[in-house]
Amino acid sequence: MARPSNRLPVLPIERALKVISGRWKAVILYHLLDGPRRLSELTRLLPEISQKVLVQQLRDLEAHGLVHREVYRQIPPRVEYSATSLGLSLEPVMVALCQWGQRHAEALNEHDPVRDCIIRPARHGVSAADATHE
Amino acid sequence: MARPSNRLPVLPIERALKVISGRWKAVILYHLLDGPRRLSELTRLLPEISQKVLVQQLRDLEAHGLVHREVYRQIPPRVEYSATSLGLSLEPVMVALCQWGQRHAEALNEHDPVRDCIIRPARHGVSAADATHE
DNA sequence: TCCCATACGGACCAGACGGTAACCATGGCT
DNA sequence: AGCCATGGTTACCGTCTGGTCCGTATGGGA
Numbered sequence: 436m437a438r439p440s441n442r443l444p445v446l447p448i449e450r451a452l453k454v455i456s457g458r459w460k461a462v463i464l465y466h467l468l469d470g471p472r473r474l475s476e477l478t479r480l481l482p483e484i485s486q487k488v489l490v491q492q493l494r495d496l497e498a499h500g501l502v503h504r505e506v507y508r509q510i511p512p513r514v515e516y517s518a519t520s521l522g523l524s525l526e527p528v529m530v531a532l533c534q535w536g537q538r539h540a541e542a543l544n545e546h547d548p549v550r551d552c553i554i555r556p557a558r559h560g561v562s563a564a565d566a567t568h569e
Numbered sequence: 570m571a572r573p574s575n576r577l578p579v580l581p582i583e584r585a586l587k588v589i590s591g592r593w594k595a596v597i598l599y600h601l602l603d604g605p606r607r608l609s610e611l612t613r614l615l616p617e618i619s620q621k622v623l624v625q626q627l628r629d630l631e632a633h634g635l636v637h638r639e640v641y642r643q644i645p646p647r648v649e650y651s652a653t654s655l656g657l658s659l660e661p662v663m664v665a666l667c668q669w670g671q672r673h674a675e676a677l678n679e680h681d682p683v684r685d686c687i688i689r690p691a692r693h694g695v696s697a698a699d700a701t702h703e
Numbered sequence: 704t705c706c707c708a709t710a711c712g713g714a715c716c717a718g719a720c721g722g723t724a725a726c727c728a729t730g731g732c733t
Numbered sequence: 734a735g736c737c738a739t740g741g742t743t744a745c746c747g748t749c750t751g752g753t754c755c756g757t758a759t760g761g762g763a
Contacts, residue, residue, distance in 0.1 A: 441602060445669070445688050446595075446662055446670075446687050447666075447667045447670025447687070448666045448667040448688055450673060451669050451670035451673065452586070452595065461580075461582045461583060470615060499677075500677055521672070523675060524669065527665065528662075528665045528666055529582055531665050532666075533581045534581070534586075535581075535662050536585035538655070538658065539584060540577075542634060542655050543683055552648050553582060563621065
């Protein structure tokens, strides 16, 4: 973890929201659910995010204990970001949020084509129970 | 509903987060789970929020279909805010967020006294199945 | 006539947040 | 010497958000 985690809200729900409601945090976390990713991988997976912002969001997630950052001293450098167990434990909550978001979209502007849920909607045989770190 | 709901993010999870992650929205919504509340009631229940900000948050919630605003033309004026069915449907998600928030608090700074969850942790005989509006 | 309660609305402001663009350090390869 | 890839960082900036303070409209009651 980077810093001793600056003061978060005391109410659990506000704390939870504060921790995951950054502009790209949910999407980033989603891409880490399947295992570690290098920064360059994430950059390629999420071209809409500038690298600076990506690093920023990752560092926030790290500071809040959701993401682990592993540096391999190689040339060229290799840095891997992975979800901690705390980060992984957020998945069901994210799924719930996603499902509610779909419901919300249907309830309001049903004319809009309902987009696929980025958070896995239903898992069959998945292997997200490995490198957990922290 | 106030406005036709300005464009929300397309990804369901981002949409959900955008809709509920205002500074006071979760807490406000919590207080509406049990039924309609007058603005003055909410002001008294949540003294830390200035009335202007309270109205602001309520109007956002209304614009996004989570809250219904009922005006009674009386003197002095009477305005009641209540959760719509869409708003009520968010409760389980908020509970999940709250539980995860507690877990997060314990995982990081367990020395801090774990605060009670503002979102009802387990309900016994509750009557939140009434005025639903929308 | 003045004051009260209710339910706002506008002016103004400071900080957080996200975004662009450019720069930097390392060491291998040619 | 110059270029490449990786993984950053720094400077700067515009917008959004929440916050304070104060004004306003209505009509009842003293």
